[in-house]
Amino acid sequence: MIISKHLLGLEGVSRKEISLILKTAQSFKEVLARPIPKVPTLRGKTIVNLFYESSTRTRFSFELAQKRLSADNLNFTASGSSVAKGETLKDTVRNLEAMKIDMVVIRHPASGAPHFLARHIDASVINAGDGQHEHPTQALLDLMTLQEKRDKIRGLKVALIGDIAHSRVARSNIYGLKTMGAEVAVCGPTTLLPREVEQWDIEIFTRIDDAIRWADVLNVLRLQLERQESGLIPSVREYAARFGITRARLAAARKDILIMHPGPMNRGIEIESDLADSESSVILDQVTNGVAVRMAVLYLKSGGEQVLESTLEAEA
């Protein structure tokens, strides 16, 4: 069995499993290009989207993926739910499970919340972003985009730029990229690099120009503006001046450098506005691939590994 039950993070996920998810996602991307972009694959399955943190693109992406797979879905957001009445996560989920659901997609501000869930329920748990820990489907869609644009991930030099310490996107990317054989670097102010970052055996830059010269791909992370208030950076202005990706800086880069961003962007801070819309940017490809990758994850985690080919062929 290549596919494990849950997707809690990419740490420890095998190369085989990631490859299968990416391959499956390619097939689903073809489905999405059809006139009627919908398959009955998950008909009769019920998926709950638990979003304890505001999110637009990730939630829409998961919801869309579920609709494209004909699953029934329920959406739960923290505001206005029983959470406000003081119900624990455990009770919330026990209640949901009593309603016989098959899968839970969870976004939560606490690192490890999906692991907690997985311990308490029988359904498959998909992590849609937990605190500062992991955001595995984001990294999978990043991998898919790289594979599309550069054919193979092995040997590719990918630099993650910005607030590494607080970024779940960074962690998932580091694990996923390394498993798939890419070289990884991080670049950011020292106050935004986590303690013992060296453990990942990656390149570490604190000068953006060094990272740009090194990289085939820049994955630019969102700067949370509250980092200034909490004393981690002197000012957003200085951050933008030192670490913002601009056309001028890219003069030193290889010509075909790719620019990625998990969104939502702070235009003019971590990335120059028109650069985000330039030919180097693959930011919207990432979004498109997000739906396909999430379809693949939902499908495979619901036990669809074996019947994959036949289902897709029957629908074609």
Place this chain on the structure above:
Amino acid sequence: MERLVRGKKAENLLIKGAMLIDPASKLEKRGDILIEKGKIVRLGRIAKAPNGLEVIDARELVVTPGWLDMHVHFRQPGREDEETVESGASAAAAGGFTAACPMPNTTPAADTREVIEFLIEEGKKTLIEVFPIAAATKGRAGKELSEMADLVEAGAVAFSDDGCAIATASLARRAMEYANMFDVPIIEHAEESTLCVSGAMNEGKYSTRLGLAGMPTVAEDIIVARDILLAEYTGAHVHIAHISSAQSIELVRQAKAKGLRVSCEVAPHHFTLTDEAVNDYDTNAKMNPPLRSQRDVEAVLEGLQDGAIDVIATDHAPHSPHEKDVEFAAAPFGIIGLETALGLIITRLVKTGVLSLSEAVAKVTVHPRRILKLPPVTLQEGQFANLTFFSPERRWSVSKNSFYSKCRNSPFIGWELTGKVYGVYNKRQLWINQDF
């Protein structure tokens, strides 16, 4: 269902063939103890016992002076659902302790004569002695000193704002100066809070991997350094609670070499586990100070060995399951420790050769009593019998259902330990562990 340790009246008793260990009097030999009217009347070989006397065949057992845990949380007043003096005393006795020092972070805080007297009175109903530690500042709020003179008179044996450090250097200084009038120590929870904002675990390799906010060792070290300097400046006695960082241990070692009145304790989990235990977001691996790195654990073992660390104290911290069974960041800090301490001490320190049995026993008997200026408890003729009985060889499994504490928040459930409590004798009463 709640279980309670209830002593059985045993004015007179003969303990036969035990290994007697009393670090204070350098006693370590096999022998018998004859107890009459609660007092040790004879020690050594007792060939002929008076008729009808209750006899304990102790050939498998070590008998030591009753153990003292100088750092527990009995949650009373305020959280009687989690622990009371009665249930905590049961857990203590079941763990081989005949005395315990409850910390003042209750609701209300133990910062008035009434609360201290209440705790002592509650303790009198149990098999153990309760020596309360009072809050150093009113409400542990770090603003004004508590009424220390009154509190000492009521029976407080030390002062601490445990749960957090005494908030400012100036207040810590005044607390030391004032407490020094009564010759009682300030017990410091060493944590510079501004370095631990929303921290949930040790800062390092694992916090980075798990995406949890860190509590760096330097936050502990800064307060340890501050308090050592203040101890030198004021001449007061500072005791560092639950020391966990290699650097802090080194600071204490240096302070001792300088002849300062500085002492410290370590909790069994800090010599047993590292922060790797948090790996699956197990909230029973969440405590404050947090589990540290392998390097820190090695420093703890070294400190225990060379005497930099004086005391082993459990930081027994019961938490109800519904509060602990939540996302990691939301869970409270702390684990129960009274009933696994002896097993962990034997398994992790004695069997591994870090400490001799006698050295280990000193850290739960004579050392904490000396630090708290309590009357010595020894194995000597004429003394009231206050005894801990255990087998240093017997193996047992820690099970969820074995605890006398009201709570079950232990990372050691399922562990196999060597060293098991047989019973205790105190206040003319005997309790024998039926699960021995």
